Amino acid sequence: MHAGPNMLEAGHRLKGAAVVDTMATSLSAAYSFRKVRSAYAGPSMRLWRADLTQQDIGFTASGDFDTAAAFAFCTGSAWCVANTIYDQSGNARHVANPNGPPYNAAILFNCVGDKPCLNGGTQSINTAASFTPSGPQSYSSVSRADAVAVNCTLTYAASHGVIVNSGQPQSWLLWNGSTGLFAPAALGGWHAAEAVVNGASTVFAIDGVDTTGTLAVSATPGPVQLVNMNDGGKFCSWTEGIWWNGYALSANERAALNANQQSFWGF
Numbered sequence: 001m002h003a004g005p006n007m008l009e010a011g012h013r014l015k016g017a018a019v020v021d022t023m024a025t026s027l028s029a030a031y032s033f034r035k036v037r038s039a040y041a042g043p044s045m046r047l048w049r050a051d052l053t054q055q056d057i058g059f060t061a062s063g064d065f066d067t068a069a070a071f072a073f074c075t076g077s078a079w080c081v082a083n084t085i086y087d088q089s090g091n092a093r094h095v096a097n098p099n100g101p102p103y104n105a106a107i108l109f110n111c112v113g114d115k116p117c118l119n120g121g122t123q124s125i126n127t128a129a130s131f132t133p134s135g136p137q138s139y140s141s142v143s144r145a146d147a148v149a150v151n152c153t154l155t156y157a158a159s160h161g162v163i164v165n166s167g168q169p170q171s172w173l174l175w176n177g178s179t180g181l182f183a184p185a186a187l188g189g190w191h192a193a194e195a196v197v198n199g200a201s202t203v204f205a206i207d208g209v210d211t212t213g214t215l216a217v218s219a220t221p222g223p224v225q226l227v228n229m230n231d232g233g234k235f236c237s238w239t240e241g242i243w244w245n246g247y248a249l250s251a252n253e254r255a256a257l258n259a260n261q262q263s264f265w266g267f
Contacts, residue, residue: 019260026247028131029157029224030088031095032240033116034264035063037088046084047107048100049077067116071109081106082118085125085226095226097125105227105238112190112239113266117144118227120235124153130221133158136198136248137217139174142240142261143227144190152227152236154193157243159222162193164236174204177218183211190237192261194254201248208258239265 019036020027030036033044043056044065057070074080081104087093097104103123111117141155145164152164159177164185171182174195183204185191194205202215227238240261249257 019257019264020242023244023247023249023253026244027089027091027242028245028247029091029093029241029243031085031226031242032088033065034240035059035088036240036242037090038063039090040088042086042088045082045086047073047080048083048104049074049080051077054083065116067109070107070116074107074109079106081121082125093127093129093131093224095125095127095224097121097123099123108237111237115239115265117237117239119146119237121227124156124225125227126225127223130223131158131245132221133160133217133219133245135217135246136196136201136244137176138197138244138247138249139193139195140240140242140257140261141193141238142190142265143193144237145185145187146235146237153225154236154238155226155241155243157222157224158245159218159220160197161225162195172204172206174202174215176215177220177222179215181211181213181215183209190265190267192258192265194249194258196248196254198248203254205254205258207262208255 043058046056048054055073058066060066079101084096105118105121108119109116137160139155139162141162143154154162163173172185174181181204183206185206191206196203197215200214202213204211226241
């Protein structure tokens with residue numbers, strides 16, 4: 001598997017294949033405010049507003065989230081939250097939370113520059129089904145912790161994942177269900193995390209800087225969970241989460257994905 005100039009463009013937009021196309025055979029789930037897999041033809045997410053109307057929001061021709069449609073749907077409503085985030089992998093592992101505010105994450109416009117994000121919510125958005133880990137687990141998350149005392153799930157599946165832990169307020173945590181590996185990530189800013197849980201070959205990269213350690217792959221099943229948790233009124237924000245079950249991202253793939261994410265989201 002090769003991640004080079006044909007996979008990702010160094011600039012703001014994707015070029016040719018979308019960001020995970022060369023990894024599609026091993027992709028387990030993908031969620032984002034942009035189209036990350038070119039073969040995906042569905043919407044990005046379903047929004048829900050205060051009059052209890054719901055609407056699917058898709059992508060523009062360039063693969064960006066259709067912010068204009070979302071803004072038109074949400075404008076004037078007392079609240080506008082994500083009810084469902086659709087899985088772009090082709091595996092139909094859509095995540096949802098049917099409970100409404102304050103449980104669901106709200107959409108914020110002009111959150112990452114001129115791009116939207118999801119923010120807050122007291123419960124995770126997750127799949128109904130659990131999945132059993134199989135071999136190495138790889139994760140990617142583009143997210144931000146907004147305050148010091150936070151405990152937020154960012155991208156989590158099959159008992160593993162990337163979270164912000166309130167016990168280590170300036171670190172992201174790669175977790176395997178019972179123990180974890182910390183990596184520094186300054187609060188208040190956006191970060192791109194790429195992680196591989198793979199025994200002695202475990203690596204947790206924040207903004208392209210690797211932290212290595214040993215973390216066993218758990219055999220405990222679990223759902224796919226995405227943003228967000230609200231810890232005492234302190235929030236996390238999220239734009240993208242990707243999961244590979246049974247696949248270890250290579251160093252080249254991690255670096256290319258991270259560079260693409262930082263360039264696209266502009267941080």
